[in-house]
Amino acid sequence: MGRTVVVGDVHGCSAELRALLDRLAFSRTDDRLVFVGDLIARGPDTRGVFDLVRETGAIVVRGNHEDRLLEWRRAMLARARGEFALPPDLGRLHSEVANALREEDWELLAATPVTYLLEEHRTLVVHAGLVPGIPLEAQDPAMMMRIRSVGDRGEARDTGGSTPWGARYVGPPHVVFGHAAALEAQVHPWATGIDTGCVYGGYLTAMVLGPGEEPPPVAHRRDVLVSIPARRRYFGGGVGVGGRAMIGEQVRMPMHGPGPHAARRRSRYGHEELSASSQPRRTAGRGRG
């Protein structure tokens, strides 16, 4: 068995996904690929991402975007059978995705689990996160695809807040998640958020673990993270330039590329990645995922 590569929210950014796998010299025979979900929508090439998932035999954990499409699909199929069903209003963006998906894409989506346990790494992959203090088997799947923060009394919130859920969570297992986009990975003692906003012009980030390796302590967590910059901004979610992570927040920056926030250092893989020192701490943006 080779490495395990867990990839953050792709949102149709197939070119960046290919570039990331190339940079890792990903081996389709030896390495294992896992996605945190939200493969689809907002970006340019959802179909190309599905093709890559099939080519690599990857595991896909269900994101809130996939969940919404599946809910729509279930209702439409029920209607076709003459049953009463109210499909959710998909909106233009998701309607385009729904129309672009092929039968094999739907089958792949329908088979996605809400969580995936990587036993050898003592790590759980989930799209958005867990409610701290609640056993895994008692977690609400809908919230596991949507949680961002916890309130003063520890209650789960699907909006950004001052306390990211990961800051309160105590494992094991370690949790790798996406959904809450920010230019820098979220690094907590027992959780790592790897949605670095590729579709918003940020980065596509992966956690790369060797055989049997567990995510290292906070001080060394970034040693197992590899990021590549987006080729452009595909969706106006508001990644700030100049190092300000404003994804999905009120700040709107002019449309242009990855921008000057891209201070980098060399990782152990010899790749560019986000610099811990020159990036803002995770105080600002939590994306809409």
Ligand SMILES: [Mn+2]
């Ligand atoms: Mn999401």
